[in-house]
Amino acid sequence: MASKPQDSQNPDTQPQDQQTQIIPFTSITLSLPKHLPIHFIPPPTLSPNTPKLPTFIKLPTQITSIFNLSITHSISKPSKSIPKSITSKTPLLNPLPITPNLPTDPSNAAALRRASVVLFRSDLRVNDNESLISANNESISVLPVYCFDVSECRNSKLGFLIESVKDLRRNLQARGSDLIVRVGKPETVLVELVKEVKADGVYMHREVSNDEVKGEQKIESVLKVEGVEVKCYWGSTLYHVDDLPFKLEDIPMDYGGFREKVKGVKVRSVVEVVDRLKGLPAGGNVDPGEIPSLADLGLDPVSDMTRVKPVNKSTLIGGETEALNRLKRFATEFQGQPPKETKDGNNDSIYGANFSCKISPWLAMGCVSPRAVFDELKKSTSRTISASSNGKDGDDSGMNWLMYELLWRDFFRFVTRKYSSSKQHNKAPVTA
Template sequence: MAAAASDSDPAAHPRDDPSLPFASFSLSLSLRTPAASLLSPLTASSPGLSRSFPSGAPGAAGRRRTLVWFRADLRLHDHEPLHAAVGASSSLLPVFVFDPRDFGKSPSGFDRTGPYRASFLLDSVADLRRSLRARGGDLVVRVGRPEVVIPELARAAGAEAVYAHGEVSRDECRAEEKVSKAIEKEGVEVKYFWGSTLYHLDDLPFRLNDMPSNYGGFREAVKGLEVRKVLDAPEEVKCVPMKNVLEPGDIPTLGELGLSAPPAMAQDSKSAAGSNLIGGEAEALERLKKFAAECCMQPNKAVKDSTQNSIYGANFSCKISPWLATGCLSPRFMYEELKKHAIRAIPSGSTPKDGDGTSDAGTNWLMFELLWRDFFRFVTKKYSSPQKTSEVAPATGCTPAPAFA
């Protein structure tokens, strides 16, 4: 999935310290969702935008049409842009865009998205479409550049607002800026919400620019913060009438994205172990449910201290990272579900620890992995905006040309 971050820094996360979590699953930063070409040529249209990250759903000041741009948030539960749009709009236009640039080569010559990751993404988009259709809505899918597709769709649907989750990496932030610039003259409101971390950006006890650069300092700073409540998935999604205006569009194949499935992928799909991961919110929720149940049946699986080694081995982890990276699963929802099972997951006779240890009747080792994930995402966000090298760190003989240009 998106770039995975390591928590192997011995200074910040010593492996013999029972009060700290293990990186038992990949701490993916995010998956940048792509863009799409329309079925018919449309004229670009769109808004002067608000690039804030609202902390709550806006009031229903007027009944309007809102385009909800799905990105690395392929779910209906705990989705603030969708929740806000449902409350403030008469109808919605849910959109996902496959950006061809996400499937090309990076400046270093590496594939931005390989066939396995792309296949997982296709599964996730298909699952999101099924979920929306089950609630009376639909998902418009396109292949193209978001800064072209989003304004065109907004104009075609007569949308007065565009809601989306803001992301953290440089390329994702640039995509947001391009979309904003493309539609700023059309009078359409644009709002980017925050929703990819356990703790909300607005709740941090420091400005992002002043964030501690090491995990230990970050953990101390956020100690005691409350996790916001999970937003329920909407029971009904009323979409903009698409007949004679817009076609939902087909979900592309790997070949249409310029990728080909390696022989190993076909073999994996036939294996008894089912090594191919299935993308989508439904699969993510089912996996989380099973993992929580296993934690209750095998208490040691949910707790890690210096005397318990039960989390080691082939099945030591929940293996939920791909669904977190694509946003099929909300970290807050994961936290709430695991917290419900935490008391039962702590073995009888064990002594709960205070502070940031294994937890006292409230959390387990896996929840602290979510905190590590928060740390990496906030650090990425901190340095993702284009800055002059001198603003980031003192120049030295080894300082590269604009590191964040």
């Protein structure tokens, strides 16, 4: 109660307090009006000794060009417009998303893997190779690798395999990459290379045989210890395993039942290869290695068992390049053949034993995918329809038998994978 009279009797105290409240405003404004509204700031009663407050404040030109603030009697509501820095076209000024971009988003370089390894197995191709393209899209650098496992090399196809690996290296080099070749167990070689280039991901295709499945399990086991993720893809069949209308363990054990089940399933589009692949990791100077010869692998180069048996006395050259050339030649021959009808009216003649795609050795080695074969023949089939339909609709000559052969191949590979990846002992016989 005594403080109020004391404040009223001491007029110098009130101006000092009000003076203190005004100073912060002058520090953040460019100018102050001479007459402020009474309801906003009460006019102080200044003592004769109080220094006169400056009406204007001079600031450097650089600051005045940035700020243009003033105090008014009304308080404006904050603008809802987005700050200019957020809407800038400069990527570095864009706001960060609430959730980070996935590694598959090429625009987010920070989320990409530092280095990845692509292990080629029975997929010696760059076209329609999902593991290669996925690694290329999700990584800053990619290290393609092939391992010659002598314990699994068969004399009857080793020469064809060596030619296919050479062609794969040439195709990778033409796209700015290379192929690292080693002789040894894949799980051992991969651990060494992963440590050397500090890779954090390994990409590969899954296979179907029992030995191949065991090899996958060994690779996944040793890389798990190293903290390296293994990403596996499916690409050895016409129909993708994930598109089947049943679980793999529930596959019909007769071809007729399988064929009925997969009716209506669409064949996925081929995975297009890019013109320029990511380069090799710069962290380690990895020696590409020499592709071994038959003698290097301890085999007799002149043995007849080291060659694939020729078809119709023609020389078979391994590799994706030869496979695609043969496929195009077959498509041209297929397009030029006139339609032939069987007794039941179906155009499914294969024009004799010599009229065949003869692509099986390259399919087995993965130099070309079943989807690529189907895609090329489908293109040629559409041209045949326009040239020889004569206003009639129906199946094109040769397409039925080709689909028949590819479906048989799918059926056996799916059944093989079923029993290779399971511990079933009561195996039902496979029938037609």
